Amino acid sequence: MDRDWARLGQAVQAARKKMGLTQAQLGEQLEVSRATVQLIEHGKEFVNVTRTHRALEPIFGWCRGSVEAVLNGGEPTPLSADAPDSATEAEQGEESQELLPLRIRQALGDGHLLDSTVIDLPAEGSDEPDAQIVIVVRSKPDATPERMRQSVAAWERVERQLRAIRAQGDAPSALDDE
Structure with missing residues (x-):
């Protein structure tokens, strides 16, 4: 499946504007240049999702994997919605955690x-x-x-x-x- 980098760019731009950030301010938070933010927002295609792309997720309050979801035609998932999808997953997580201190x-x-x-x-x-x-x-x-x-x-x-x-x-x- 082809990744939709333009779609990701639109989502990044919308999230940035919703937060009231300029491209330069977002670049500062990502520790990249304003030009890099512009490239992402304009839909520049990358071979792989980069560390910079992944760093967008917590900045925008998105769950991990949201960048890939947008690239594949979906929507970012807000952090508040990161609960397990089913009771079975929750039970499995609890069992695994019992092994931890x-x-x-x-x-x-x-x-x-x-x-x-x-x-x-x-x-x-x-x-x-x-x-x-x-x-x-x-x-x-x-x-x-x-x-x-x-x-x-x-x-x-x-x-x-x-x-x-x-x-x-x-x-x-x-x-x-x-």
């Missing part, structure tokens, strides 16, 4: 989901993953859209640092020094 279950249950990622950790002296770090980024339950945007920006800085450490192969020693 209490403080993790509490943290996962509070606030809005902003992002998540998995970082592979190779065995010493190997490039093959031996373990994984799973990171879930959530806002406070009462966070404003502005605060969520700030949280996403902070997370993106931390994620770049984590990936840089991983790329150097020094993850254990770098983290132990702190």
Whole structure:
């Protein structure tokens, strides 16, 4: 199925205007130029959805995956509508969470989901993953859209640092020094 980049551009422009942001202001929040925002709004086609596209979701209060939904002809899903689609999914999620420590279950249950990622950790002296770090980024339950945007920006800085450490192969020693 062809992706409708023009449709995404229209959705981005509408959401930006609804928030009262200029292209330059949105670019600042995304840490890109105004020209990049213009390209997205004008429907420039990309090979893949980029980090910048994904960063639009929390800024506009959209659930993760909303960019892909718009590209495929759908609508973005507001964060407030990110509840499981059925009782079965909710039950499966509860069963999975029972395996987690209490403080993790509490943290996962509070606030809005902003992002998540998995970082592979190779065995010493190997490039093959031996373990994984799973990171879930959530806002406070009462966070404003502005605060969520700030949280996403902070997370993106931390994620770049984590990936840089991983790329150097020094993850254990770098983290132990702190």
